[in-house]
Structure formats: C-alpha cells, structure tokens
Amino acid sequence: MKKIIIKGLIIISIILTTIGLIDYNYTSYSEISDDYYAYSVPINDEIELLELYESLNGEMNHDNNAFYNSFTQQIIPKYKDYITLVEALDSPKTEEVRKAHEIYINAINARYSAFILLQQALEDQNSELKNQANEKLIEAEDLMNNYNEAMRSLAAYYGPG
Template identity: 45%
Template sequence: MKKYILASFLFLVFILSGCGDPVQDDLLDYVNEKMPSLGKEETKILEKYEDVTGPNYTDDQTLYDALKVEIIPAYNQYIEDLESVKLETDELRKIHEDYIEAANIQASAFLTIITALENQDSGLINEANEKLNTARKMMRDYQNAVEKLAKEHDVKLEKNKKSEEL
C-alpha cells in the first residue's frame, strides 16, 4: 500500500510540475540554485574592498594594490560568472541583465579609482563614488524587481541579513 501511495504521489507531482508556471520555475531555480553561490562570491569581493576603504582606509598604495591585484580581477570573474547564468524566461532574464549592468558600473568605478590614484585626481574619486552610488541603487532596484516578480508568481522569498545590506 505504501508503494502505491508513493507512486500516486509521484505521478501527481509530475502532472502538477508539467502544468507549472515557467516564470515561477525559473525564479525558483534562480534564487535557490544559481544565485546563492554568486552572492557569496560577490560578498567576499566586496568585503575585500571594505577592508581597504572607509574607516579601514590606511593609504592610497594599499587601496591601489588591493584593487589591482585582488578586487578587480575577482570582480571581473564574478561578472563573467553572472553573464554565464542561463535563464529560461524573458521576465527574469531582463531583471538579471539589469543586475549585470549594475555590476559593470561597479567594476567601472573600481577602475576609475585606480586611475584616480595613479593621477592623484580627486575629481575622478568623485566620479567613482557617483558610479558606486548608481550601482548600489541599481542593485536595490534589482532586489525589488526580483521580489515583485516573486510576488506576481507566488514565490515566497526568505531574506537573509546579508542580502538586505547589499
């Protein structure tokens, strides 16, 4: 009897999954399988950046070396990894493309900081900060768009503290 119940249940799940919402399926795969490891990767990179900026800033050379040797190469790889994410639905693909654009703006800001340090140009530092602010806003917009899409397709998202900070 247990085998029959299990077999009936599996058949029912198969039928229901065949009638599913493609955006819902794509979104579930995206938030549960594709993005968690990428989110961890980005967090590690941004923590390295925070280690040499703001209250942790010590000197230009330390910042320059960290950007040149660690942060920029790692962030460029991160962007490549983001670009390799394959999505099935146009709705989610558009949101993900917006996130890639934000990541590219942030990468551009890092490069602008390098140039500013090389030329000792405070105007370029201001430009880099504007790019960082733009990227942060776009990343918040991305999070809001994912949440809206999830709501529209009955996907419940659980937030963790780190994702709310980014």
C-alpha cells in the same frame, strides 16, 4: 460563404486567445515560477568581494599603498572574473526573470566601471576621477536596488503562497 467561415475562424481565435487557450506569447505562471526558482547568481562571491573592498576602504585613510595594491591586485581582477562568471550563466528562460538578471548584470558592470575609475583616480591623484567613481558607485547601488526590488516582486507573485 468563404467570408463567413473566415470571420467565424477569426472570432473563434479571438475568443480562444482572450481566454488564454491560444497565446503565442503566453508564458504560464508555472514557467515563470520554475524559472524564478531555477535562477541563481553566485551572489555570495560578490558579497565577499564587497566586504573585502569595504575593509580596505578603512585602510585608505591609513595606508594608501596597501589599499591600492590590494584593490588593484585582488578586488579588481576578482570582480572582473565574477562578472565573466555571471555573464556566462545561462540566461533565464522567461522575460520576467531575464529582465531582473539584466538589471543585475548592469549593476555589477557599473560597479566594475567605478572600480576602474577609482584605480585611475588613485594612480593620477585626480579628485575629479574619484568623484566620478563615487557617482558610478551610487549608480551601481541604485541598479542593485532595482534588481532587489524586481526579485522581491517576483518572489511576491511567483514565490510560495
């Protein structure tokens, strides 16, 4: 008799889990949607820093000292502060949004690593380090593209219908 009751409870649990009434790892559509809309990184701050970097990049051909000074005194410290700010943000509540956020953090850290390599390359006049910095910038860009794709996917599925 006990075995029949236990089997019956197991079958009921399987049925309820299958139809979504019991799911210990279940995250509802609305939870993910709410988390997606609540998620925000201060991306405009990064855009401003990258625009400054791009404008300085043009100066590199004209005046390496001006580029180096602005790069090391403005961009690198401000970008480090930006990373600290983003990493201090509350982590998204749902796994789906949290994965996208982690990609973003990896992207900005890769970009910062590239900046540090470029600084070292300029100080040492080392073309190999400069190549490594460029490769790291490409890696950062690829990660940023992955982040943008993840956010587009979330928007397509959890955004406004």
